[in-house]
Amino acid sequence: RKEVEQDPGPFNVPEGATVAFNCTYSNSASQSFFWYRQDCRKEPKLLMSVYSSGNEDGRFTAQLNRASQYISLLIRDSKLSDSATYLCVVNRLGSQGNLIFGKGTKLSVKP
Amino acid sequence: DTEVTQTPKHLVMGMTNKKSLKCEQHMGHRAMYWYKQKAKKPPELMFVYSYEKLSINESVPSRFSPECPNSSLLNLHLHALQPEDSALYLCASSHDGTSGTKNIQYFGAGTRLSVL
Numbered sequence: 255r256k257e258v259e260q261d262p263g264p265f266n267v268p269e270g271a272t273v274a275f276n277c278t279y280s281n282s283a284s285q286s287f288f289w290y291r292q293d294c295r296k297e298p299k300l301l302m303s304v305y306s307s308g309n310e311d312g313r314f315t316a317q318l319n320r321a322s323q324y325i326s327l328l329i330r331d332s333k334l335s336d337s338a339t340y341l342c343v344v345n346r347l348g349s350q351g352n353l354i355f356g357k358g359t360k361l362s363v364k365p
Numbered sequence: 366d367t368e369v370t371q372t373p374k375h376l377v378m379g380m381t382n383k384k385s386l387k388c389e390q391h392m393g394h395r396a397m398y399w400y401k402q403k404a405k406k407p408p409e410l411m412f413v414y415s416y417e418k419l420s421i422n423e424s425v426p427s428r429f430s431p432e433c434p435n436s437s438l439l440n441l442h443l444h445a446l447q448p449e450d451s452a453l454y455l456c457a458s459s460h461d462g463t464s465g466t467k468n469i470q471y472f473g474a475g476t477r478l479s480v481l
């Protein structure tokens with residue numbers, strides 16, 4: 255099982271749609287979880303951290319299920335500007351600061 | 366301010382050249398990272414510096430040589446590279462990489478390297 259696995263994508267959705275991304279991780283002892291966003295030919299940027307209690311930032315909601323080792327990101331009312339690759343990121347235990355990146359899921363929001 | 370500055374933005378070099386990539390942050394972060402990213406792939410970790418000491422080297426070939434002159438600066442020295450080393454090289458920093466929000470890494474815009 256890969257350390258971090260994401261939906262293969264790409265996701266092509268119309269403006270205003272709700273889209274959900276899923277991610278699973280293999281190390282049950284992982285403690286830090288993030289969603290990063292990467293635009294074409296740009297650097298990854300932190301979208302949000304993910305907590306067990308779930309967290310919301312505007313149209314974005316992230317959830318963590320430790321029992322299932324599953325992370326999700328929900329985007330409501332998609333905008334054209336949401337088009338990007340979304341990277342699921344988990345810390346690698348025993349290795350200070352070492353983050354493991356999923357392969358990313360590409361989202362294209364169409365008019 | 367969560368800015369990590371990388372120079373140059375673009376670099377073209379021959380296989381016999383020696384060049385350096387530079388990275389700077391003024392957020393007081395004590396962990397800094399070099400990543401390599403190929404097209405349509407996620408970033409691959411190369412090196413981690415923690416409190417100016419090299420803590421992780423992900424079996425990177427010796428033609429890549431990192432250096433951390435002080436807590437704000439990180440360099441990557443390049444020598445005798447191969448065409449397959451062409452990629453986007455990303456620098457990142459984090460508070461100290463220990464746990465929780467201290468793990469959050471902030472990335473520079475990267476150096477797009479082409480090796481001819």
